[in-house]
Amino acid sequence: MLAQLELRGQPVQQGLLLDASGHVVGGTSSNLFVVRKSVLTTPTLARCGIKGVMRRAVLETARTLGLRADESDLTLPEVFGADELFVTNALFGIWPVRDLDSRRFPIGPTTARLMLALGYRNDH
Numbered sequence: 001m002l003a004q005l006e007l008r009g010q011p012v013q014q015g016l017l018l019d020a021s022g023h024v025v026g027g028t029s030s031n032l033f034v035v036r037k038s039v040l041t042t043p044t045l046a047r048c049g050i051k052g053v054m055r056r057a058v059l060e061t062a063r064t065l066g067l068r069a070d071e072s073d074l075t076l077p078e079v080f081g082a083d084e085l086f087v088t089n090a091l092f093g094i095w096p097v098r099d100l101d102s103r104r105f106p107i108g109p110t111t112a113r114l115m116l117a118l119g120y121r122n123d124h
Contacts, residue, residue: 024078044072061118086114
């Protein structure tokens with residue numbers, strides 16, 4: 001909640017949260033997913049983070065679709081080096097990240113496939 005308040009007045013809808021070790025934990029009110037070479041990765045929740053309902057749904061759906069889905073520590077360079085990014089939460093479902101600082105991301109095939117399987121349109 002406090003992290004989301006810090007974004008007030010900023011031209012952004014979500015921010016990234018890092019743990020004390022500098023690993024990406026998720027979005028300010030969401031879980032983060034990185035797609036690189038068709039492999040879906042979300043930050044591990046071993047030290048901190050939220051076990052979101054949509055996080056679980058995306059991981060289960062990815063495995064059902066035959067997509068490799070991992071949970072591991074993620075660094076900022078790994079996030080910026082992703083082919084696709086999206087965030088999830090129970091209120092908005094799956095939300096593709098199109099811009100992160102000056103880096104632009106497409107709504108790629110893995111994100112689109114998961115959105116379709118979970119019943120979300122890709123017009124965000």
